[in-house]
Amino acid sequence: MIKPRTMPGVMELLPREQIALQRMLDVIRRNYERFGFLPVETPAIELSEVLLTKTGGETERQVYFVQSTGALDKAGEGVPELALRFDLTVPLARYVAEHEHDLAFPFRRYQIQRVYRGERAQRGRFREFYQADIDVIGKDGLSIRFDAELPAVIHAIFTELAIGPFTIQLNNRKLMRGFLAGLGIADAQQQALVLREVDKLDKRGAEAVRVTLTGDAFGLAGEVVDRLLEFVRIRSHGHDDALAKLAALGDGDETFTAGVAELREVLAMVRALGVPESAYAINLSIARGLDYYTGTVFETTLNEHPQIGSICSGGRYENLASNYTKSKLPGVGISIGVTRLFWQLREAGLIDQADSSVQVLVGLLDEARLHDNLQIARELRAAGINAEVQLDARKLKAQMQYADRAGIRFVALVGDDEAARAVVAIKDMRRGAQFEVARGELASALRVEIEQSRAMRSGDPA
Amino acid sequence: MIKPRTMPGVMELLPREQIALQRMLDVIRRNYERFGFLPVETPAIELSEVLLTKTGGETERQVYFVQSTGALDKAGEGVPELALRFDLTVPLARYVAEHEHDLAFPFRRYQIQRVYRGERAQRGRFREFYQADIDVIGKDGLSIRFDAELPAVIHAIFTELAIGPFTIQLNNRKLMRGFLAGLGIADAQQQALVLREVDKLDKRGAEAVRVTLTGDAFGLAGEVVDRLLEFVRIRSHGHDDALAKLAALGDGDETFTAGVAELREVLAMVRALGVPESAYAINLSIARGLDYYTGTVFETTLNEHPQIGSICSGGRYENLASNYTKSKLPGVGISIGVTRLFWQLREAGLIDQADSSVQVLVGLLDEARLHDNLQIARELRAAGINAEVQLDARKLKAQMQYADRAGIRFVALVGDDEAARAVVAIKDMRRGAQFEVARGELASALRVEIEQSRAMRSGDPA
Numbered sequence: 001m002i003k004p005r006t007m008p009g010v011m012e013l014l015p016r017e018q019i020a021l022q023r024m025l026d027v028i029r030r031n032y033e034r035f036g037f038l039p040v041e042t043p044a045i046e047l048s049e050v051l052l053t054k055t056g057g058e059t060e061r062q063v064y065f066v067q068s069t070g071a072l073d074k075a076g077e078g079v080p081e082l083a084l085r086f087d088l089t090v091p092l093a094r095y096v097a098e099h100e101h102d103l104a105f106p107f108r109r110y111q112i113q114r115v116y117r118g119e120r121a122q123r124g125r126f127r128e129f130y131q132a133d134i135d136v137i138g139k140d141g142l143s144i145r146f147d148a149e150l151p152a153v154i155h156a157i158f159t160e161l162a163i164g165p166f167t168i169q170l171n172n173r174k175l176m177r178g179f180l181a182g183l184g185i186a187d188a189q190q191q192a193l194v195l196r197e198v199d200k201l202d203k204r205g206a207e208a209v210r211v212t213l214t215g216d217a218f219g220l221a222g223e224v225v226d227r228l229l230e231f232v233r234i235r236s237h238g239h240d241d242a243l244a245k246l247a248a249l250g251d252g253d254e255t256f257t258a259g260v261a262e263l264r265e266v267l268a269m270v271r272a273l274g275v276p277e278s279a280y281a282i283n284l285s286i287a288r289g290l291d292y293y294t295g296t297v298f299e300t301t302l303n304e305h306p307q308i309g310s311i312c313s314g315g316r317y318e319n320l321a322s323n324y325t326k327s328k329l330p331g332v333g334i335s336i337g338v339t340r341l342f343w344q345l346r347e348a349g350l351i352d353q354a355d356s357s358v359q360v361l362v363g364l365l366d367e368a369r370l371h372d373n374l375q376i377a378r379e380l381r382a383a384g385i386n387a388e389v390q391l392d393a394r395k396l397k398a399q400m401q402y403a404d405r406a407g408i409r410f411v412a413l414v415g416d417d418e419a420a421r422a423v424v425a426i427k428d429m430r431r432g433a434q435f436e437v438a439r440g441e442l443a444s445a446l447r448v449e450i451e452q453s454r455a456m457r458s459g460d461p462a
Numbered sequence: 463m464i465k466p467r468t469m470p471g472v473m474e475l476l477p478r479e480q481i482a483l484q485r486m487l488d489v490i491r492r493n494y495e496r497f498g499f500l501p502v503e504t505p506a507i508e509l510s511e512v513l514l515t516k517t518g519g520e521t522e523r524q525v526y527f528v529q530s531t532g533a534l535d536k537a538g539e540g541v542p543e544l545a546l547r548f549d550l551t552v553p554l555a556r557y558v559a560e561h562e563h564d565l566a567f568p569f570r571r572y573q574i575q576r577v578y579r580g581e582r583a584q585r586g587r588f589r590e591f592y593q594a595d596i597d598v599i600g601k602d603g604l605s606i607r608f609d610a611e612l613p614a615v616i617h618a619i620f621t622e623l624a625i626g627p628f629t630i631q632l633n634n635r636k637l638m639r640g641f642l643a644g645l646g647i648a649d650a651q652q653q654a655l656v657l658r659e660v661d662k663l664d665k666r667g668a669e670a671v672r673v674t675l676t677g678d679a680f681g682l683a684g685e686v687v688d689r690l691l692e693f694v695r696i697r698s699h700g701h702d703d704a705l706a707k708l709a710a711l712g713d714g715d716e717t718f719t720a721g722v723a724e725l726r727e728v729l730a731m732v733r734a735l736g737v738p739e740s741a742y743a744i745n746l747s748i749a750r751g752l753d754y755y756t757g758t759v760f761e762t763t764l765n766e767h768p769q770i771g772s773i774c775s776g777g778r779y780e781n782l783a784s785n786y787t788k789s790k791l792p793g794v795g796i797s798i799g800v801t802r803l804f805w806q807l808r809e810a811g812l813i814d815q816a817d818s819s820v821q822v823l824v825g826l827l828d829e830a831r832l833h834d835n836l837q838i839a840r841e842l843r844a845a846g847i848n849a850e851v852q853l854d855a856r857k858l859k860a861q862m863q864y865a866d867r868a869g870i871r872f873v874a875l876v877g878d879d880e881a882a883r884a885v886v887a888i889k890d891m892r893r894g895a896q897f898e899v900a901r902g903e904l905a906s907a908l909r910v911e912i913e914q915s916r917a918m919r920s921g922d923p924a
Contacts, residue, residue: 001785001786001787001788002511002512002515002785002786003512003786004512004555004556004557004559004560004783004786004787005509005512005556005560006504006505006508006509006556006560007505007507007508007509007543007544010505010507012503012504012505012557013503014561014564014565015500015501015502015565015571018500018501018502018503019500019501022501033819033820033848034843034846034847034848034849035843035848035849035850036820036823036848036849036850036851038477038480038481038818038819038820038868039477039480039481039484039819040477040480041474041475041480042468042474043468043469043472043474043590044506044576044578044590045469045472045526045578045589045590046468046469047467047468047469049464050464050465050466050467053464060531061531062530062531063530063531064507064528064529064530064544065528065529065530065531066526066527066528066546067526067527067529067542068524068525068526068527068580069522069523069524069525069527069580070580072527072542080529081469082469082526084528093466094466094467094468095466095474097466098466098467098468099476102476103476103477104864104867104868106853106854108850109477114506116506116507118530118531118532127507128505128506128507143853143854145832145853145854146853149851149853152840156843268833269833269836272832272833272836272837273836273839273840274836274837274840321466323463323464324463324464324465324466325463325466326463356500357495357500357501358495358498358500361498370607370734371731371734374731374734374735374736375734375736377735378614378735378736381496381497381618384496385496386495386496386497386498387496387497387498388497388498388570389498389611391568391605391607391608391611392568392605392607402566405566406500406566
């Protein structure tokens with residue numbers, strides 16, 4: 001007898017929790033499709049040679065390699081041929097380069113799949129988890145307008161998820177690079193090192209970062225560091241404030257000016273797309289993955305749960321697939337780490353106990369009524385209602401308890417009395433109410449109830 | 463520069479094909495939910511010790527093992543700790559045993575995930591593929607009625623997929639075992655060996671199977687083999703014919719009698735669930751996975767494409783999780799190998815070119831109209847329509863070509879003339895028609911068009 005268990009670092013859910021996760025994934029997918037993104041799925045297993053084009057990084061140390069039994073016998077002969085994807089970006093680069101001539105550019109893709117990382121097992125860290133990404137990939141060029149569409153997608157998703165007010169934080173790497181150049185920090189590598197320290201502001205606090213930057217390793221003048229820290233503290237409150245704060249930045253070099261102009265255009269389009277100004281802000285401290293992003297960068301935070309950190313991040317990059325193709329493929333994208341987000345929301349008490357995906361249980365009062373009940377279920381299903389039939393004889397109380405624990409909202413019951421009167425008794429488990437409907441109107445009556453509660457749910461304020 | 467490519471034996475799709483696959487997966491999931499099955503997902507990576515409880519089988523030779531970089535260094539030290547699931551049944555057994563005390567029985571779960579097998583690369587064989595399974599797991603016992611519900615699920619799915627007429631083939635292993643006992647083949651192991659030969663009837667032909675069974679290895683009398691071959695040739699045409707053919711089988715031992723009774727009950731319930739009698743039949747040659755199934759067995763075939771083989775199979779088993787728990791957990795389930803099915807249907811020309819998931823392209827006639835167009839898209843999306851906005855300036859002809867190739871049905875256009883008259887010009891790419899709608903009625907008018915074509919599609923005869 002073997003103890004049934006999963007490896008550490010995975011999130012396996014009971015059905016009711018899985019339904020809640022599934023609803024989150026469905027909302028994300030639906031909104032990605034709403035904004036015109038196309039589905040792509042790639043295999044979890046990739047060729048190591050293709051997946052691991054950069055060597056020696058943190059990522060490679062976390063890669064899971066894959067070997068069939070035959071390949072195991074030849075173990076020790078270098079890096080195994082196969083590996084599991086550790087993100088959705090490298091597979092996207094491979095996909096776009098491989099299918100370049102069959103794709104229309106700008107190519108708008110969404111991808112919602114699991115990725116795998118050999119992390120040390122630790123609370124809230126996962127070795128297998130969902131990512132939900134969208135990217136727009138251009139060929140040779142890609143208008144800044146595509147950057148501006150992404151905050152609208154983020155806004156639509158987190159409004160529908162109804163997990164409380166959130167702020168989409170906008171910045172532009174050009175702005176930061178230009179500002180650093182203006183401070184005399186012109187070397188790209190030094191800029192990157194400085195920004196890495198700035199990125200630690202939230203964690204370490206301003207004073208610690210100041211000590212590091214004025215210390216021997218960086219040797220920056222105190223005044224320079226002060227101006228930098230003042231710059232990255234800039235946040236806006238409302239659309240006009242964002243524009244005013246950009247205007248107050250004054251002039252800079254060409255890069256700086258381009259960054260300001262891009263951020264302005266993004267702000268204008270975000271507003272035109274109907275994102276309320278309470279939902280976005282400029283935040284000049286946002287840097288994101290230092291070597292990768294080159295223009296717009298995004299983070300999204302829950303106003304009432306800052307400790308959760310960014311729940312949706314991304315930005316603009318220069319060239320997606322330089323390892324696989326000579327074509328220049330700039331892009332912009334965002335990613336939601338769904339498994340981690342779900343886990344954090346649950347920890348924060350923001351995930352409601354989901355109703356079951358089963359909407360009606362057709363209870364069994366009398367064995368002789370089984371075939372009639374099957375007919376009832378058939379009608380419900382034809383009307384688009386998810387229905388389970390009580391197939392085995394069980395006490396009514398046990399049936400009701402089952403529906404209650406499973407989160408099934410309605411129990412439909414027909415006994416001899418109801419059959420004689422051609423009605424169905426309905427127990428509404430949520431309201432604790434009971435009512436009767438004519439047998440011929442059962443499906444349409446329940447449809448109305450279900451549609452009403454769905455409309456109420458999606459009408460929740462964000 | 464590295465050549466971008468996937469490993470052999472995976473099916474990676476372009477977006478329009480992916481949309482078609484996604485629709486198939488959505489139909490399957492929707493119907494599984496319609497019949498009251500609950501979602502479960504398990505990690506792709508399982509502990510080898512838990513996954514590989516049986517040793518030396520065909521399956522184990524196909525297992526992919528997983529190793530992090532750290533574990534690779536210790537290669538050669540026995541079987542790696544982690545492995546990828548090769549089906550959804552072993553993970554289900556582990557899941558049910560692990561969460562036994564948190565689940566309600568009978569436990570009805572669906573699971574649609576990818577599985578991994580180190581197959582030799584070969585046309586139509588996949589190393590990574592989708593399975594879509596449902597199972598009902600009982601505790602201590604499980605009514606035969608649950609077996610009967612599954613053909614109704616199969617019927618609903620393949621009717622909605624509209625891939626032509628199909629037949630759900632029903633049999634019961636008890637019937638076969640009882641019949642073999644009546645022929646003097648009473649030993650369970652010998653029965654299994656004989657059935658394995660019978661399973662080859664379609665491939666090898668009756669004469670070859672007859673030669674094997676009367677040969678030295680089996681040593682069965684010619685007359686016995688004849689009766690057996692006659693028995694497994696029995697097929698029904700229509701409900702009454704199925705009952706008549708069961709009645710004509712006469713008597714047998716206790717097992718035989720139980721098998722006939724179970725098959726009768728399944729037939730009665732399948733009819734009560736509204737499955738038309740043209741869609742199911744008894745077929746006494748169906749055996750399925752010899753050691754696993756113990757009662758009802760199913761296969762499903764496309765009437766006009768028998769070469770595809772079974773597209774949905776399953777059956778009843780005695781005990782799901784004996785490796786993990788002392789509880790007796792009988793079950794019944796079916797599985798659809800979605801990737802292989804999709805590939806085969808495409809090969810047979812049965813997959814239509816799918817429309818894009820994008821329903822409307824908001825074209826750009828004039829840069830000055832961009833913000834208005836964003837507002838149009840916003841209204842469409844709020845009405846539940848998937849809309850892409852043409853963000854970069856491009857010739858109208860190029861925009862139309864893009865919509866056409868991508869399978870986007872509608873292009874909405876507003877120029878100065880339309881703006882002045884407060885209308886939107888709509889090009890219906892499918893019909894090659896053009897019409898105008900009032901600006902204020904755009905979303906509702908397109909909703910009507912989209913709903914109509916959806917209703918027409920789902921009204922297709924099966």
